[in-house]
Amino acid sequence: MKRTVRHLADGREIIYFDHNADHPRRAEDTRDLPPVAASSEIRRDPLTGEWVAMAAHRQTRTYKPPADLCPLCPTRPGKPSEIPEPDYDVVVFENRFPSFSQNVSGEPSTVDGLGLVPTAPGRGRCEVVCFTSDHDGAFARLSPEQVRLVVDAWADRTTALAQTPGVEQIFPFENRGEEIGVTLSHPHGQIYGYPFVTPKTERMLAVAREHGGSVLGDVLAAEQKSGARVIVTGEHWTAYVPPAARWPVHVQVVPHRQVPDIPSLTAAERDDFARVYLDVLRRCDALYDRPLPYIAGWHQAPVRRDRELSWLHLELFSVLRAKDKLKYLAGSESGMAVWINDATPEQIADRLRTAG
Amino acid sequence: MKRTVRHLADGREIIYFDHNADHPRRAEDTRDLPPVAASSEIRRDPLTGEWVAMAAHRQTRTYKPPADLCPLCPTRPGKPSEIPEPDYDVVVFENRFPSFSQNVSGEPSTVDGLGLVPTAPGRGRCEVVCFTSDHDGAFARLSPEQVRLVVDAWADRTTALAQTPGVEQIFPFENRGEEIGVTLSHPHGQIYGYPFVTPKTERMLAVAREHGGSVLGDVLAAEQKSGARVIVTGEHWTAYVPPAARWPVHVQVVPHRQVPDIPSLTAAERDDFARVYLDVLRRCDALYDRPLPYIAGWHQAPVRRDRELSWLHLELFSVLRAKDKLKYLAGSESGMAVWINDATPEQIADRLRTAG
Numbered sequence: 148m149k150r151t152v153r154h155l156a157d158g159r160e161i162i163y164f165d166h167n168a169d170h171p172r173r174a175e176d177t178r179d180l181p182p183v184a185a186s187s188e189i190r191r192d193p194l195t196g197e198w199v200a201m202a203a204h205r206q207t208r209t210y211k212p213p214a215d216l217c218p219l220c221p222t223r224p225g226k227p228s229e230i231p232e233p234d235y236d237v238v239v240f241e242n243r244f245p246s247f248s249q250n251v252s253g254e255p256s257t258v259d260g261l262g263l264v265p266t267a268p269g270r271g272r273c274e275v276v277c278f279t280s281d282h283d284g285a286f287a288r289l290s291p292e293q294v295r296l297v298v299d300a301w302a303d304r305t306t307a308l309a310q311t312p313g314v315e316q317i318f319p320f321e322n323r324g325e326e327i328g329v330t331l332s333h334p335h336g337q338i339y340g341y342p343f344v345t346p347k348t349e350r351m352l353a354v355a356r357e358h359g360g361s362v363l364g365d366v367l368a369a370e371q372k373s374g375a376r377v378i379v380t381g382e383h384w385t386a387y388v389p390p391a392a393r394w395p396v397h398v399q400v401v402p403h404r405q406v407p408d409i410p411s412l413t414a415a416e417r418d419d420f421a422r423v424y425l426d427v428l429r430r431c432d433a434l435y436d437r438p439l440p441y442i443a444g445w446h447q448a449p450v451r452r453d454r455e456l457s458w459l460h461l462e463l464f465s466v467l468r469a470k471d472k473l474k475y476l477a478g479s480e481s482g483m484a485v486w487i488n489d490a491t492p493e494q495i496a497d498r499l500r501t502a503g
Numbered sequence: 504m505k506r507t508v509r510h511l512a513d514g515r516e517i518i519y520f521d522h523n524a525d526h527p528r529r530a531e532d533t534r535d536l537p538p539v540a541a542s543s544e545i546r547r548d549p550l551t552g553e554w555v556a557m558a559a560h561r562q563t564r565t566y567k568p569p570a571d572l573c574p575l576c577p578t579r580p581g582k583p584s585e586i587p588e589p590d591y592d593v594v595v596f597e598n599r600f601p602s603f604s605q606n607v608s609g610e611p612s613t614v615d616g617l618g619l620v621p622t623a624p625g626r627g628r629c630e631v632v633c634f635t636s637d638h639d640g641a642f643a644r645l646s647p648e649q650v651r652l653v654v655d656a657w658a659d660r661t662t663a664l665a666q667t668p669g670v671e672q673i674f675p676f677e678n679r680g681e682e683i684g685v686t687l688s689h690p691h692g693q694i695y696g697y698p699f700v701t702p703k704t705e706r707m708l709a710v711a712r713e714h715g716g717s718v719l720g721d722v723l724a725a726e727q728k729s730g731a732r733v734i735v736t737g738e739h740w741t742a743y744v745p746p747a748a749r750w751p752v753h754v755q756v757v758p759h760r761q762v763p764d765i766p767s768l769t770a771a772e773r774d775d776f777a778r779v780y781l782d783v784l785r786r787c788d789a790l791y792d793r794p795l796p797y798i799a800g801w802h803q804a805p806v807r808r809d810r811e812l813s814w815l816h817l818e819l820f821s822v823l824r825a826k827d828k829l830k831y832l833a834g835s836e837s838g839m840a841v842w843i844n845d846a847t848p849e850q851i852a853d854r855l856r857t858a859g
Contacts, residue, residue: 190747199747264746320834328831346840390620391546391555444838475684478676482800484702
């Protein structure tokens with residue numbers, strides 16, 4: 148794998164990940180871009196103790212451009228994009244509309260100086276990951292070799308963001324489908340370098356702390372023993388529907404060895420992940436005989452603490468409860484954090500096994 | 504207020520709340536209804552410790568019926584609905600497709616008998632509240648007297664559900680708008696009697712426990728002092744945008760006196776709530792010059808514990824971040840529980856004040 152770091156016209160970093168060393172990656176970004184404006188702030192909700200981010204500049208972000216103006220395609224003559232090169236394998240660049248950024252000013256304080264609501268600049272980093280230069284492709288249709296390159300890019304970015312000022316947790320994820328608000332259809336994901344440990348992770352860490360270690364190893368062993376919810380078994384990974392699944396489609400892809408993050412995975416584990424995950428994704432698209440809108444993201448250990456309580460895994464879920472019906476997060480889910488699933492985990496697992 | 508309890512053809516309870524005693528409410532439900540089938544189960548997520556509900560029978564629930572077949576309108580000749588009477592003021596009945604029910608069997612156990620994932624029947628109760636018999640009405644256009652009747656109905660149901668076997672917390676809420684999946688446009692809300700204390704409430708209680716009491720009183724005092732986020736001030740209630748608002752429209756309506764639940768409110772407090780809340784709702788609909796899709800729900804104390812740590816309040820929020828743009832709960836929100844707001848609380852408050 149060859150890695151080349153360049154910069155866009157407004158100073159943002161762009162990193163090319165190539166299968167081989169033949170590409171010099173010297174193309175210049177010829178666009179006349181205004182400087183990136185970031186106004187990110189974080190505040191801690193006094194009632195729940197959870198951090199919330201505010202990024203008012205994001206109101207004006209790019210919204211469903213026509214395909215021939217896709218900013219994630221390689222640059223073509225007369226059509227400059229975010230990627231100056233005429234082709235690429237996998238590419239990562241800093242988001243032009245970041246939720247968190249290094250370009251934020253200010254000091255930690257409290258709202259109105261009253262001490263009740265801590266506030267701080269949203270100092271972190273947000274990146275975009277293009278999985279392929281093929282505008283009409285999909286993660287599910289990547290080759291195992293291409294997935295491996297994506298995993299290597301995730302690992303590289305996790306290591307780099309862990310050394311970026313302010314970043315406390317790194318979350319590589321993919322939002323796919325208009326149903327969950329994706330405005331760019333080109334196959335891509337994002338990486339958030341959060342300036343705090345996320346509320347979801349804090350909850351898992353609290354349970355692990357009480358348990359005396361990550362619970363995920365016990366869950367994995369129970370799922371392997373039962374088999375009732377297992378979808379795909381690889382040499383180094385198992386994919387199963389979690390026993391208290393919240394979503395109409397919900398899968399956890401778990402390595403058999405406890406590792407804190409993606410950089411800790413061996414080459415064999417990365418290759419096996421590609422096989423297992425592609426199998427899961429193909430079943431997802433077969434489930435309703437249409438591309439499944441989904442969210443998939445990596446649970447990694449915090450950068451600086453509780454790493455021994457963490458067990459890397461990928462979680463994938465979908466809002467689609469039938470071919471043309473969405474699961475909405477309404478009063479119970481959004482108001483009280485109680486998920487109501489229309490299907491049992493065993494039913495979901497049966498459907499995904501049959502879809503294969 | 505007159506209260507009349509009747510039963511529907513399948514045995515479900517229906518309760519009429521009337522402004523005056525003139526209505527005998529003796530109409531019979533003439534429909535030939537199959538018995539209610541409920542298969543609700545709850546399981547505790549081993550990774551987060553949170554309860555999740557599974558209600559597989561809800562896949563077949565009513566989905567956007569034509570207006571002349573609205574099940575929430577009064578019964579008209581040849582068109583029987585869920586409400587046998589030819590008219591009503593406010594009416595509450597048991598949901599035909601409940602997420603939680605008294606008609607569930609089974610005993611507490613663990614998934615696969617392995618001890619890792621506690622499971623139990625979803626023994627609770629789900630009710631529907633019709634706010635008005637006017638199909639084309641809206642909560643925002645109710646009279647203060649009609650809102651007062653709704654509050655009295657919520658109070659009655661909170662008291663009744665607190666005595667219903669299995670119920671640990673009672674959540675009256677309204678989902679409004681197709682954008683959040685509402686399939687019946689007739690103005691109505693729901694009441695969930697949960698068989699556990701909800702994850703959202705558990706988080707607030709944990710913060711209150713550490714603080715030595717509910718934090719909401721301190722927040723209310725700080726908001727009143729600052730004024731930067733206050734929308735409406737009443738004699739007994741204040742409505743403000745929370746200082747760490749998660750949503751593009753987000754309001755908390757808080758009583759000035761610490762009470763655990765709706766039944767504890769005095770008559771004067773109930774009347775003042777109607778005035779303050781109607782003011783908030785009218786601003787919400789004026790905000791984008793269209794009916795605002797929203798979720799509004801009551802945070803009430805658990806039935807059996809931590810009541811002294813609780814402070815009743817209503818929370819209203821919307822997914823609409825512009826007239827025609829939705830805020831989606833994608834990777835960061837749904838995956839990591841990190842909300843990214845496109846607006847600051849102060850901007851949201853300015854907009855709602857101007858919209859008035």
